[in-house]
Amino acid sequence: MLKQSLQQKLLQKLTPQQIQLMKLIQLPTLAFEQRVKQELEDNPALELGPEEETSVDNQVQDVNENPVEENNPESHDDINVDELLNMDDRPDYLTYTKNYSPDEEDDSYKMNISTGTTFQEYLLEQLSSFDLNEKDQKIAEYIIGSLDDAGYLRRDFLDISDDLAFNEGLMDVSEEDIERVLKNVIWLLDPPGVGARNLQEGLIIQLKRKKMNPVRELALKILQKEFKSLTRKHYDKIIHRLKISKDELKEALEEIRKLNPKPGGSIGGTRVTTHIIPDFKVRIEEGPDGEKRPVVELNSRNLPELRISRHFKEMLEGYKLDKNKTKEQKEAITFIKQKLDSASWFIDAVKQRHNTLHKTISAIVDYQKEYFLTGDEKKIKPMILKDIAERVDMDISTISRVANSKYVDTPYGTKLLKEFFSESLTSTDGEEVSTIKVKEVLKEIIENEDKSKPLTDEKLADEIKKRGYNVARRTIAKYREQLGIPPARLRKEL
Secondary structure (H helix, E strand, O other), X not given: OOOXXXXXXXXXXXXXXXXXXXXXXXXXXHHHHHHHHHHHHHOOOEEEOOOOOOOOOOOXXXXXXXXXXXXXXXXXXXXXXXXXXXXXXXXXXXXXXXXXOOOXXXXXXXXXXXXXXXXXXXXXXXXXXXXXXHHHHHHHHHHHHHEOOOOOEOOOHHHHHHHHHHHHOOOOOOHHHHHHHHHHOHHHOOOOOOOOOOHHHHHHHHHXXXXXXHHHHHHHHHHHHOHHHHHOOOHHHHHHHHOOOHHHXXXXXXXXXXXXXXXXHHOOOOEEEOOOOOOEEEEEEEOOOOOEEEEEEEOHHHOOOEEEOHHHHHHHHHHOOOOOOOHXXXXXXXXXXXXXXXXXXHHHHHHHHHHHHHHHXXXXXXXXXXXXXXXXXXXXXXXXXXXXXXXXXXXXXXXXXXXXXXXXXXXXXXXXXXXXXXXXXXXXXXXXXXXXXXXXXXXXXXXXXXXXXXXXXXXXXXXHHHOXXXXXXXXXXXXXXXXXXXXXXXXXXX
């Protein structure tokens, strides 16, 4: 049975302008600069330059309510309506704005790309020095094309044989043919080690290409017979099984360390380097009373000078002369008003973004004032998003967007802003300390440990407790992994 009923709901929805503002706040400086350029290209009513004193609000009001004087010099007869309505379809070069002189051009934010011979091209060039028949040439080329960036062949011979049959029409290529070309051709190419199927094989190939002596012979024996023990740093087992001394093992290990675990990485190809553009800068300044204090500055690119196009405003005024407007003229007026409104909102959004960034970074620097004055990471206080949100009276999500992917230039180096946020731990004295401080203490303990007997996570936890921090073994393991420090058995040295 059908039934009708009334319901009331209270919904909170974000306007498109609010959503766009949140996206602008999240953008780092370089991406924000590109976003401004895109807006300048998309909206012809927006221009670069200092804002004019006259307000645009009066310009975007309904023209029927505020007719202008008849002596207005601008005439609507001079305006091509069809061209105006198709303005969004105009080529980019017609709306591209560039008001920088060559001396003012700053390319520090751009990516530097250096090109050269690729790894595969370098190997293919060497094949010309071999006298290969057509079949072996195809196999060698296909093997080279199958190598990964490190120079290893990770594919099975059977898969390569199938691919050669389907793609190259070579139906009589066996796995033995591929292995023969690999060992007799690919393994003889430079750099030594390319074409190896695993790390052990790659190191053995490199060592065999060198002139042999007693130390290298021992290193080769270790790689061939004791590679598993070597990777686990079971040095005592290697000494016992090969019946060698500790000094002999040291010399052999030193020879192995000279080998390249990634032979493919030694050949440069196309490299892309991205410069980090700091969004904020913090400098230390001495006040009139002699006391030092951190001073916050925003990258000037975060607040470009934008203005409403005078041409568009005058164009709108020109249409006010005619009270009997055609359909095309009304559409043109709607189009102009939309572009002017959009440009006005974008300028306000940029200013609001700038103010939000400045308030947030100022609150963070004030909260971590002791660190910014000393540069000692142990002075970083526990700080979560909620702490800053309460200080600046903003939502936690806004603070998260500000801290995301943004960098601050400090006297102690360029830091990722979100690195200053950390959870707190309570010391045995009842003091709340940052997890960053505990990680620094952990790093210090590991740096000063006896490398012949490195401390396990259990012993590291005991050492941390002696210094007043009650941390579990699993937490130590987590912090160690976050710091990129291997476990005890892999830190062992002779």
